[in-house]
Structures are given as structure tokens and as C-alpha cells.
């Protein structure tokens with residue numbers, strides 16, 4: 001079971017953003033920016049391009065809804081989207097609020113937030129989620 005499957009099952013806590021029958025979304029614990037969010041399929045598949053077409057298409061549409069919610073809450077120019085997947089072997093999309101290209105670099109120092117700050121960000125994005 002991947003760490004993300006444990007999060008989806010509620011065995012490991014997360015700052016949840018949104019969920020439907022196929023996907024779960026939560027704040028990245030080591031964020032590049034305030035509001036850096038992950039979208040994960042409930043189906044545990046390592047590599048995103050091994051997902052079936054239906055799940056992959058729906059994952060993009062779910063990510064769009066999450067991105068729109070983040071945009072309403074976090075001061076940024078737009079939401080950058082990327083897939084790395086070298087650390088956690090469970091497909092996930094990174095949604096990252098950015099104002100410049102360099103904000104997308106995974107070489108950047110990660111932001112630090114208290115659990116209270118994480119919860120505050122998550123609850124605002126949750127409220128903005130339609």
C-alpha cells in the first residue's frame with residue numbers, strides 16, 4: 001500500500017482539499033508554495049501514463065476544479081501543473097500557485113508552515129471548491 005493509499009484510507013493524516021469517487025486531493029506536506037496541492041487517483045497505479053484513458057481524462061478535469069479553487073484563495077498569476085513521481089510510486093499531479101517560471105522548480109527551498117497554517121490554507125481552498 002503506498003503512502004498515498006494510506007492517506008486516502010485515512011490511516012495517515014492529510015490536509016484534505018477535495019475528494020470524489022475516483023480522486024483525492026490534499027496539500028503537499030513539503031510545498032514549493034502556499035497552496036501546493038496534490039491530486040491522486042484512488043486506484044493505486046505508480047506511473048501516471050499507465051492509468052486507463054478514462055481515469056487519466058477525469059484526473060485532469062478534477063485537477064481543473066481543484067486549481068480553480070486554489071486560484072480563488074492564493075495570490076498568484078496562475079496554477080502550474082506538473083508530474084514528477086520519482087519519490088512516491090502512486091501517480092499524482094502537482095498543482096502549484098506561481099507568479100514566475102522559477103516558482104515551478106523542485107530545486108527551490110520548500111516552504112514551511114505550522115499545522116495550523118496548513119489547516120487554514122486547506123479549509124479556505126475546501127470552501128472555494130465547487
Ligand code: AMP
Pocket residue numbers: 003012014027028029030031038083084085086087088089
Ligand atoms: P514526487 O513523487 O517526486 O512527485 O514527490 C512526491 C511529493 O509528495 C513531494 O512533493 C512530497 O513533498 C509529497 N509528499 C510525500 N509524502 C507526503 C505526505 N505524507 N503528505 C503530503 N505530501 C507528501
